[in-house]
Amino acid sequence: MKLFSRIDYFFDRLYTWRYNPLYQSGVIAIFLLLVAIATGTYLVFFYKVALPYQSVERIQNQIWLGAWIRPLHRYAADGSVVMAGYHMLRMFMQKRLWGARTLAWISGILLLGTLFFTGITGFMLVSDIHSKVLSTEIARLLDLLPLFSEPISSTFNGPLPLSRSFFFAILFIHISLPLGLGLLLWLHTSKLARPALLPPKKLMWGLLSLLLLVAVVLPTPLAPNADPHAMITRFPFNFFFTFWLPLSIKLSSLASLSLFIFSSSLFIAVPWLFKPSPEKQPAKSFVHEKSCTGCTSCYKDCPFDAIDMVPRSIGHGSAFVAKVDPSHCVSCGICAAACDPMGVGPAGRTGRDQIRDMENLLKNKIRLKETILVMGCQQSIAWPESMMRNPRFLFHTISCAGGLHSACLEHALKRGIAGIFIVSCPPRNCINREGPKWLMARLYQGHESSLNPTIDRDLVCVSPFGCMETLRAMEELKMFSEKIKQKHSPDMSKLPEKECAMEI
Incomplete structure (x- = not known):
């Protein structure tokens, strides 16, 4: 995890947390997929199933369009699968993969697999030597499955070139699979409220400009045409989609297929393999129905759609009360801060x-x-011992900044605390998705359960920091401390205390 934090810190310094691409790997993968679909739509109009290699060659020779659209299509597809893979790895390292997140993990694996297979079918359409080796190897693996009455690998080993019906079938699959990606993406985000599907506009334009530059400067080469009479001993392969090909060719078809099935099953089983024991799992949220006013604040703020409004069954007051669905709850605690x-x-x-x-x-x-x-x-950050021992500062760890109730801050100020310095995760890297967003809304934007309007907001400072930004956090804390020293602090003892009694 420290390695990830150091990489995050490096990109934070380059782009700031607002535009750090590593914090937005999932939405960047979607954006790059859309770029690949858009460029692929252009390419398909010039692709001929009767003359696959020649049509790709003609596209390659279109100086003003095809010469850069084809590499743009390739690089966007490469980038999409890389960012999707990194997104999966990041979720694994942050342990966002079990319980209510199980569906998102499994659908994410299926998304990555479908994206991976879509890219493979794209390479098969070119009809170069890479395409022939790839098609032959896939046919060899499929022969082990009870799908065909006769072995299909013989089709690729004969003296005749592949028929147009083969390329038509592959083209149909290549075009149809993105529809499946759309359905899987809907499933992937089905348990999220307000899912983000695209990165910020500045980041999108930056990525698109970078892709265009790379496509113009480094056009993708076209391998030699596949000759059915020639023995292929050396061939190029794509590092992101066909990296497995050299190893698979050396193994038996049974060993290759077994390795693929085992690795796929292992990825899918991750939520159960790494699920903590019941006593180590954080408690789910609950609703004390008699206290609920039916304000819908927790229902609206929950980032995981884990709260519904249902008819009241006990007590008096509103017709509807909040109810937590444990199967959706990830124990983020944001609902606690939303409830006045x-x-x-x-x-x-x-x-x-x-x-x-x-x-x-x-x-x-x-x-x-x-x-x-x-x-x-x-x-967020871990404070050094020298700061922890400083009598000027009193440290208190919270599970998520978004779960911090404003009444807790009011109570601390009423008791005489000089000022409050709150450290949150970067908003785009919050493991609970919207923690910093709702904290800022309650403190400074008058959101439901907001901080008492009579409190001087200068006494409360909220700053986002990555795990490796300890030095910057120390500097900002010292600056805030000096600011509080110079500020005339009002008498907070006159503030009204929030009622904390609960009827049982």
Whole structure:
């Protein structure tokens, strides 16, 4: 994980967290896929199934369009599968793969596999020596399956060139598979509220410009035509789609197919292989129905569509109350911060629990008016020991910045804390998707369950940091501390206390 953090830090320095491509690997994969589909639409109009190699050659010789659209199509497809693979690896390293996220993981593996096979069929359409070796090897593997009455590998080993019906079938598959990608993408995001499907516009234009530049400067070469009479001993292969081809040729068809089935099964089984034991799993959110006012705030804010509004069964008040679906809940705790009466959230992390924990933290502290409370998301930076021992700062770790209830901040300021410095993940790298977004909305934009309007917002600072940005965080904390020293702090004891009693 440290390696990923260092890479993130490097890209943060280059692009800032707003445009860090590694934080947006999934949506970049979708964007590059759309570029591949758009360029492929142009290419298909010039492709002839009767003369596959010659038609690709003619496209290659179109100086003003085909000469750069074909490499753009190739590089966009390469980039899409690379970013999809990195997205999968990132989710694995962040442990976002079990429980409510199981469906997203499995559909993501199917998405990657379908994208992978779409690219393979594209290479088969070229009818060069790479295409022939690839088609022959796939036919050799398919012969092991009970799909055909006669071995199909003999079709690729005869003295005659492949028929137009073969290329028509491959072209049909190549065009049809993106429709399946659309359905899988819908399934992949079906448990998310407000799923992001495209990167920011500036990043999209930057990526497209980079692809165009690479396509013009480094056009994709066209391998020699496949001669049915020639023995192919050396052939080019694509590092992203056909990297497996040299190894597969050397193995027996049974060994190659077994390796493919085993690796695919292993990827699909990951959510169950790495699922923590029940006692180590975080508690799911719950709703105290008698406290629920039916305001729909938690229902609207939940990033995972885990909360529904259902008819009230006990108590009086609103006709509908919130209800948590445990199969969708990932225990992010964002609903706890959304609830003004503090009646929803994971066990031990509701608004009332947060106020109780804050009181325990401050109970025996002295000279609070000279102390800065530093609240940090557990996924963000790790403070050095020298800072932790500094009596000027009081550190408190929270599970997610988005789950921090504004009443907890009010309570700390009422008790005399000089200022509050909140460290969150970069918004586009939050493992709970929208934690920093809702925190900022409640503190500064008047969102539901917002911070008391009488509180001076200068006493609260929210800053996003990556895991490796400790030095920058220390600098900003020291600057905030100096600012608080110079600021005349109002008497917070006159603020009204939020009611924390709960009717059982």
